[in-house]
Amino acid sequence: MAMVALTCVRGCSGVGVIRTALRLPHLRSVSGITVAQIDEEVAKLLELKARLGGDDGKHQFVLKTPKGTRDYNPKQMAIREKVFNTITRCFKRHGAETIDTPVFELKETLTGKYGEDSKLIYDLKDQGGELLSLRYDLTVPFARYLAMNKITNIKRYHIAKVYRRDNPAMTRGRYREFYQCDFDIAGQYDAMIPDAECLKIVHEILSELELGDFRIKVNDRRILDGMFAVCGVPDDKFRTICSTVDKLDKMPWEEVKKEMVNEKGLSEEAADQIGEYVSQHGGMDLAERLLLDPRMAQSKQACAGLSDIKLLFSYLQLFQVTDKVEFDLSLARGLDYYTGVIYEAVLTQAGVSNDAQNGAEESVSVGSVAGGGRYDGLVGMFDPKGRKVPCVGVSIGIERIFSIMEQKAEVSAEKIRTTEVQVLVASAQKNLLEERLRLVTELWNAGVKAEVMYKKNPKLLSQLQLCEETGIPLVAILGEQELKDGVVKLRVVATREEVDISRADLISEIKRRTSKA
Amino acid sequence: MAMVALTCVRGCSGVGVIRTALRLPHLRSVSGITVAQIDEEVAKLLELKARLGGDDGKHQFVLKTPKGTRDYNPKQMAIREKVFNTITRCFKRHGAETIDTPVFELKETLTGKYGEDSKLIYDLKDQGGELLSLRYDLTVPFARYLAMNKITNIKRYHIAKVYRRDNPAMTRGRYREFYQCDFDIAGQYDAMIPDAECLKIVHEILSELELGDFRIKVNDRRILDGMFAVCGVPDDKFRTICSTVDKLDKMPWEEVKKEMVNEKGLSEEAADQIGEYVSQHGGMDLAERLLLDPRMAQSKQACAGLSDIKLLFSYLQLFQVTDKVEFDLSLARGLDYYTGVIYEAVLTQAGVSNDAQNGAEESVSVGSVAGGGRYDGLVGMFDPKGRKVPCVGVSIGIERIFSIMEQKAEVSAEKIRTTEVQVLVASAQKNLLEERLRLVTELWNAGVKAEVMYKKNPKLLSQLQLCEETGIPLVAILGEQELKDGVVKLRVVATREEVDISRADLISEIKRRTSKA
Known part of the structure; x- marks a missing residue:
């Protein structure tokens, strides 16, 4: 199979430091290569890279999630x-x-x-x-x-x-x-x-x-394509001009126009005509107006799109959502696969950005x-x-x-x-782990969301603190006396109120108290 | 920067077909390479591969999910x-x-x-x-x-x-x-x-x-390691012998032993001693028995593991789950990172495998x-x-x-x-799309799960069929008469019973009927 020869043209000075001399054989003639051979070479190179110790040896393990x-x-x-x-x-x-x-x-x-x-x-x-x-x-x-x-x-x-x-x-x-x-x-x-x-x-x-x-902007790819056609954009430039129009939410028209003319090679006249259209937005009335526009009327596609926008708005009225929807000729959307109606929702409230904390960059809306x-x-x-x-x-x-x-x-x-824990099973005295585990099992088996601390002898205070911290509303406290009496002391964390409940009634009492909340 | 020379050592005959002649310059001396250079070469090779048309040209688009x-x-x-x-x-x-x-x-x-x-x-x-x-x-x-x-x-x-x-x-x-x-x-x-x-x-x-x-098998890595030690497995073979023991659920002991002796180089004597242990399973009693085993007693690790298994079983009793849990010395589990207790649950009912349909392979349990x-x-x-x-x-x-x-x-x-749709908004007559959309909007806005067919004039029969197929329990039928009377005909799909409900009562009536179900 093929092998690979790797060489440094300019003497390998500069930032990249060479760690190991290459031992791959050097071969003289280039003739051809198959995909399987390429795979093999790539594997070899990557192994070599691994041996070199990752990215030019500046290796150190970083504890993070990927970029x-x-x-x-x-x-x-x-x-x-x-x-x-x-x-x-x-x-x-x-x-x-x-x-x-x-x-x-x-x-x-x-x-x-x-x-x-x-x-x-x-x-x-x-x-x-x-x-x-x-x-x-x-x-x-x-x-x-x-x-x-x-x-x-x-x-x-x-x-x-x-x-x-x-x-x-x-x-x-x-x-x-x-x-x-x-x-x-x-x-x-x-x-x-x-x-x-x-x-x-x-x-x-x-x-x-x-x-x-929020506002929901609506447009139609057929209207955009028709508009491009009647404005004199060559067929093969529809997509790329569409991508440029899509930037109107981030750039002013002047820059968008510059990109169209200078980078995409559109005539200034065509760009200006597009500029006239894409500045327009409104509702069903705008669709009606554009249907009467003599230039738009030249494009069957545009007319089909405009009629559908009209129909769309009539349904949106029945759905009671026209308060937020706007027909916006500048909406283009980047993806290739759209063929008809397109839309995009933006939040318009400035208050949501956290510019105070993170500097100027953050004053941009979430879009x-x-x-x-x-x-x-x-x-x-x-x-x-x-x-x-x-x-x-x-x-x-x-x-x-x-x-x-x-x-x-x-x-x-x-x-x-x-968490959704309803009750912590706790004890005020030592050596009651087994009793706590027995009770929490009863609760789990009855479908109650319950916890115990995983300590043999936790302090009552730390058990109550856990409830405060995690918002557990109830504590079922066991002690020698309670066990003798066949009761559990049920404590409401918020009010510190405590009441003895018989073991037989405990589950229904917990369910009653937590279903109210 | 470095460049790459790719050559075919054996004349490039064989299955891989060459599509394009290589135009990468050929260079004479191997001297060294940096990681950045390797990255560059790899990118070039892969681009070349893409140009060659994927896997050696045997390309055809297959409509499937990945293997x-x-x-x-x-x-x-x-x-x-x-x-x-x-x-x-x-x-x-x-x-x-x-x-x-x-x-x-x-x-x-x-x-x-x-x-x-x-x-x-x-x-x-x-x-x-x-x-x-x-x-x-x-x-x-x-x-x-x-x-x-x-x-x-x-x-x-x-x-x-x-x-x-x-x-x-x-x-x-x-x-x-x-x-x-x-x-x-x-x-x-x-x-x-x-x-x-x-x-x-x-x-x-x-x-x-x-x-x-089902059964839940329990063991402890410390018991396994201790057992390996007292059976004379060399320290550096613990992991690999552990991997072999892990195969006991798929292979008989004789084969596992053969792998230990022939492939992993363990002495036959050590293997036999392991064989004695790993055939044992039971409950807390087995842990107690092994704690008294003079050979096991030599290993502090094993004893710590066995004591913990005893303790574990005492808690499992309180949790009322010992009916399904079994201490099984053959359980090893493959992953490296376990340090103590390990467990695995298996379904034991043979009836779940669909061997009748899919042949012998399927008679294996889901494990x-x-x-x-x-x-x-x-x-x-x-x-x-x-x-x-x-x-x-x-x-x-x-x-x-x-x-x-x-x-x-x-x-x-x-x-x-x-789906969870509660009601289909339907009509028996033509030209009622707008009325249907108006009504379904009312229902959606009230939180009712509702649908309309996306047709201007669907047949009543096809609307009822949709309900049958997708299990929608109710149909709200609109007609000229109903609109005039300010009512909706509510039909129960299962019983075909129909009743006129006033528009004002419709939502509460739908909620009443669907909350019962």
């Missing part, structure tokens, strides 16, 4: 569970089933779905076998699932982590590993009814989470917290015969919402409990 | 949710908090923790930046979390997926991506109290899931469904000063349990619902 990721501590988990419950409840209220897919997919499954963003995909190492990548979103795996199982018809939600090798900005809730909460409707239905339901869902969730005011749209072509990309399944969906970006909820929790006086 | 993984469809998710709820309820009943960690860790975090199993770790591709691996279990990330946050004291559960490049046997519930449900107690406590609680938890969960009869033990040294491996945090925990292997539950569900007549 752009984080642990969730119990308090954060309690907040996360609350958010997930709200979201799941909404998805279920709208009749969605749920599915799950593996965290990685065949690399090919993800290829060609994300446009410029493909470079952000995490690949797994080739350890022999299939080439794999971590999922980048939940939409492509969903489409793969539909095609693979020949499903033409489903309403499903999926809450799971996705992975992007993006530049993390963790204080603003931008991570490399983050949750998406997706709701999608697949199937051939009458226009805009499922699309409108997705917006209703965003409205319900953002309202229920009480994150402050987009949900987005989605219609993607009628994606499933067909997976089907061997190209059969299409129309889909529309929405993804709630939960990390930014967590950031806000965490900040709110920190400010709030309310203490977050991280 | 050893699977999707969960809505029915499977319904079962999974039920199992998770049972497990979570038990963990919470025992006062555990929950945490989450990233799906990948720094590669170094996992290095040296899994012994021979390390080869099964999934690595991520080096795309620049940190070297990462997918987590292999939840225990090592937990220990890393404790050390990183200087936590000396926590009771936590963690339910998440882990990854092993193992040989999958999916019909038996062995996957490469699978869930673990871990419960661990970290902290310096009195001996065997937390250890016993872990066994109590396994007992509760396996009982509540109704998986048939181990939970395992764990004490690992007092693991956290110290992460702490810069080596400070130890004693830990004990248990991991429920949920995939095998899913397999059984799925089989049970298939056999059972009970239909599993995959």
Whole structure:
């Protein structure tokens, strides 16, 4: 098989220090190589790298999570569970089933779905076998699932982590590993009814989470493409100009225009025409007005999109959500796979940023917290015969919402409990471990959430302190006297009130007292 | 910087076909290389591989999930949710908090923790930046979390997926991506109290899931090590002999002995002595008997382990779980990090295997469904000063349990619902879409789980069929007459009984009827 010769062209001076002399044989002629041979060479090189001691020998073990990721501590988990419950409840209220897919997919499954963003995909190492990548979103795996199982018809939600090798900005809730909460409707239905339901869902969730005011921007890829066409953008530049338009939420128009003209080679005239359109936003009235625009009228596509926006708004009125929804011609969204309506929800309340603590960077708002749209072509990309399944969906970006909820929790006086323990089984005297274990077993077997301290002879004070710290509302105290009398002293932690309860009544008494809370 | 020369030593004949001639310059002298240079070369080689078209050109897109993984469809998710709820309820009943960690860790975090199993770790591709691996279990990330946050004291559960490049046997519930449900107690406590609680938890969960009869085998690493010592196993062979003993649940003693003697180079005499011990199992009485064994008495370690097993059984009696727990000297468990008590739960009911359907291979029982033990040294491996945090925990292997539950569900007549929809808003006549959307909005806003069909004019029959198929119990039917009268016809799907309800009373009536169910 092939072998490899590694040499230093410029004498190997500079930062990289050579630790070991290479012992790989040096060979004279280049002729060709197979993939299997490349694999072998790569393995050798990486082994060599390992022998060199990692990244140029500056090795030291660092106790951390990988860049752009984080642990969730119990308090954060309690907040996360609350958010997930709200979201799941909404998805279920709208009749969605749920599915799950593996965290990685065949690399090919993800290829060609994300446009410029493909470079952000995490690949797994080739350890022999299939080439794999971590999922980048939940939409492509969903489409793969539909095609693979020949499903033409489903309403499903999926809450799971996705992975992007993006530049993390963790204080603003931008991570490399983050949750998406997706709701999608697949199937051939009458226009805009499922699309409108997705917006209703965003409205319900953002309202229920009480994150402050928000807006949902709506547009349609067909309107964008039609607009590009009538403004004189060449066909092959639609996508790249679309990406530039997408930056309008971060850059002023002047800079966006500069990028279009200088970097993307668009004529100044075309850019100015686009500029006129993308500054417009409104409601159903704007769609009606644009339908009368003589230039837009030249594009069948644009007109189809505009009519659908009109229809969408009529359903949104019935769903009582037009107060937050806005037709915004500057909304583009980056992903390649959208084919119709697109939308994005942003929080508009400035108060949520923690600029005081973290400096100027933090005064930026958390921005987009949900987005989605219609993607009628994606499933067909997976089907061997190209059969299409129309889909529309929405993804709630939960990390930014967590950031806000965490900040709110920190400010709030309310203490977050991280366990649900109802009663601590305690003793005031020594040598009662066995009695405590016997009682806690009774409670567990009856479904009561209960704890004992894992000490033979804990002090009563430290047992009571544990309750204070973790919010356990009741203490069941055992002592020689109580055992003799066949009772347990039940103490209410908040009021310090104590009452003797017979062993026979204890469980029902605990249940009675904790169900009230 | 360095460059690479790739050559074919044996003329590149054979299976690998050369697609492109190499254009990388050929260089004459080998002198040395830095890690940065290796990275560069690897990147070049892999790009070349990509250009060659993947695995030696035998490319065709396959619509599948990666080897050893699977999707969960809505029915499977319904079962999974039920199992998770049972497990979570038990963990919470025992006062555990929950945490989450990233799906990948720094590669170094996992290095040296899994012994021979390390080869099964999934690595991520080096795309620049940190070297990462997918987590292999939840225990090592937990220990890393404790050390990183200087936590000396926590009771936590963690339910998440882990990854092993193992040989999958999916019909038996062995996957490469699978869930673990871990419960661990970290902290310096009195001996065997937390250890016993872990066994109590396994007992509760396996009982509540109704998986048939089960046994929990218990042993102690110190007893194993002590036994090896007194049987004359050399110190440096403890680990490897331990791995061989671990195979006793899959192989007869004769074969295990052969491996010890022929492969691991143990004396026949030592092997026979081990054979005598590992055939023994019992309860507290066995521990007492072995404490009197003159050979065992030579090992302080073994005696400490045996005394703790005695103590453990006394607590297990109080916890009322000794009916299922067995002290078994043949239990070894593969992982390196255990330092004390170890345990493993197996389902003993043969009836759960589906041998009739899938041939002989399937007559093997599903085997181990939970395992764990004490690992007092693991956290110290992460702490810069080596400070130890004693830990004990248990991991429920949920995939095998899913397999059984799925089989049970298939056999059972009970239909599993995959949504929770309470009412379908339907119409018997045309042109009532807007009225349906208005009514479903009312229901959603009141928290009722409701659906409409996404058609302008669906047939009543297809609306009723949808209810039958998905188990929706109620239909709210709108018609011209109902609208005129200010009522809704509420139909009970099961009985076909219909009754007119005033719009004002509809929500409370739906809630009343569905809360009864």
